[in-house]
Amino acid sequence: MGGRVLSVASECVPLVKTGGLADVAGALPGALEPLGWEMRTLIPAYPGLVEKLADATEAWSDDDLFGGPARVLIGRVGPAIILALDAPHLYDRSGGPYGDPHDFPDNARRFAALSWVAAQIAASGLSDGWQPQVVHCHDWQAGFAPAYMDLCTRTPARSVMTIHNIAFKGEAPAAALDALRLPVSAFNRDSLEFWGNLSSLKAGIAHADAVTTVSPTYAAELMRPAFGFGFEGLLEYRAADFHGILNGIDTAVWDPARDPLIVETYDAATLSKKARNRAALLAEFDLAETEGPLAVVVSRLTGQKGMDLLAESLPDFLASGGALAVLGSGEAGIEADLRSLAEAHPGRVGLRIGYDEALSHRMFAGGDAVLVPSRFEPCGLTQMYGLAYGCVPVVALTGGLADTVIDANPMAISDGVATGLQFHPVDALAFSQTLRRTVSLFQDKGTWTKMQKTGMSQALGWERSAASYADLYESLIA
Known part of the structure; x- marks a missing residue:
């Protein structure tokens, strides 16, 4: 079947990486392409990132994205199509993507903006006419996107929320609702409220059409208090839409038979x-x-x-x-x-x-x-x-x-x-x-x-995982 998917992530190999989320965001587009899915990846334009894109052109703009002008530049890194959210007031700062050594105090706003832009692209498309059928959101940094799609833009696109590590909740005070362009009416336990605060991860789990995590056993564990970090009840409620899809590794990079970084290759x-x-x-x-x-x-x-x-x-x-x-x-x-x-x-x-x-x-x-x-x-x-x-x-x-x-x-x-x-x-x-x-x-x-x-001899690549994601996407837009 195939179709168009917008992947929304805070990091992506080879542009920026702090953990395994970046590996997943970097590997999925290539693994899905043979199955007929075109995936474009939306990430923040941290310092120096735009310069790494080939043939970058403007594909979307806004005069006021949470406090300043912003644009989306579309370009390529190898075969991957990257949508870089260029918003200097949010992302042009030293330190890591989230702050170094401590989190930036405005991280809720910074990544709500990423989610907002994803919802706008889902609703109206890009200047080249491309519009996603599915928005695939990764972790708390993209968690508000399904909520914006559901509560604000009413886009026909469907959404998938992937939990990479549930310990990171994306919390913000309830007083931030208006600044984050979220309706006060949605501040309840079935939507945005998480133990008195906002949680972008909670928003994503509650509003996405499907929820996934990165292994079947972790999916089962997350429905138990010892692992669920307060989300176990919601995940149990969403069990019919909750899927554990195991990650893979990039076998072109991690292969001892052709690894240029080791002393002697072998198989x-x-x-x-x-x-x-x-x-x-x-x-x-x-x-x-x-x-x-x-x-x-x-x-x-x-x-x-x-x-x-x-x-x-x-x-x-x-x-x-x-x-x-x-x-x-x-x-x-x-x-x-x-x-x-x-x-x-x-x-x-x-x-x-x-x-x-x-x-x-x-x-x-x-x-x-x-x-x-x-x-x-x-x-x-x-x-x-x-x-x-x-x-x-x-x-x-x-x-x-x-x-x-x-x-x-x-x-x-x-x-x-x-x-x-x-x-x-x-x-x-x-x-x-x-x-x-x-x-x-x-x-x-x-x-x-x-x-x-x-x-x-184990099959460790992305082929089986990509097929599972493709099946999930197809079930949502069929």
Whole structure:
């Protein structure tokens, strides 16, 4: 069938990225194109972004977009069609997309403006005649778009709201209703009101024609108080319209057989070449050769990611011959604990505070196992990168981690389907026990190699996910 979709996001690879949302926004258009869907992506024009667009021309304008003039420039980045919302009073400022180190105080207005423009494009189209049939909104930053479409513009286009991380609600005081061009009559529990405040994520969930999240298990978890962050009742109410669609990864970028960023390329048939990458990674982190597994962590160093468990759970793993290389940044206390761990175990623990995309590739290529002990994980891409590179995932049993990693229990090992190790509950004891199991399995070279090759054979790209989104779009406009 096919059709036209406007994707609305605050970040998009390769233009701007702070997390996995950008990967999804960047990958979906290309994955949908073979299925007959033309997706254009609307994002804010942060400093320097317009200069990255090829053949940019004006496609929409407004003299007063929430306090200043604005225009939408349409251009290309490779094959992707980008709609850059150029509104200097909102987006031309230093720091990250949301503020650095703290959120900008006017973020509610900044991203309400993005949502407002999406609704206007849905209602009236662009100057080149293009008008979407579906508006696909990503996370709280685009959450007001379905509400504007439903309450203000009355557009015939349908809307999809995707939750990437429900912990970020997009809250604003109720007094902001008028400034955000929202009707006071809609400030109720069935529409915009969220525990006395506004929430753009609540608005999107309540008003979108369909709601999705990024893995089937996370969709089920979100209907429970332990995971729902106050939205569980609304999501249960919308269960018939709520879908868990697993993310994929860009297999053109994350492929050890043709990755220019690693020391030596390899595939499942030449897995022995991974040893050169391992040796290079040990040297890069000043780690000694070890008989146990070289574990890697590539993560935000936060409690949500379970990074506080490392300092307590790793000593036994290290004593059993394991080593650890960490790349990430985050909470000051966790960073300090990891520095102390590295100081206490020289030659066994290496730490790089910050983020380095090329180094992350070398870590998956050189690591034996990747540790992902998240307390909750909507989808997670790290474990999928690990699978692709034969870097066996050791993961908490939650969200997308549960959907993408098959635990090395005796039955799965016997049947040859195991791809990693899972643990539950998410605490230091369970993590420590699973790390001991990791060391034991690593010593069984036949089993470990089979797990690596099985993981590398998984379908990790966007094809299945794109087909699911295409089916959803078609169901909405049929």
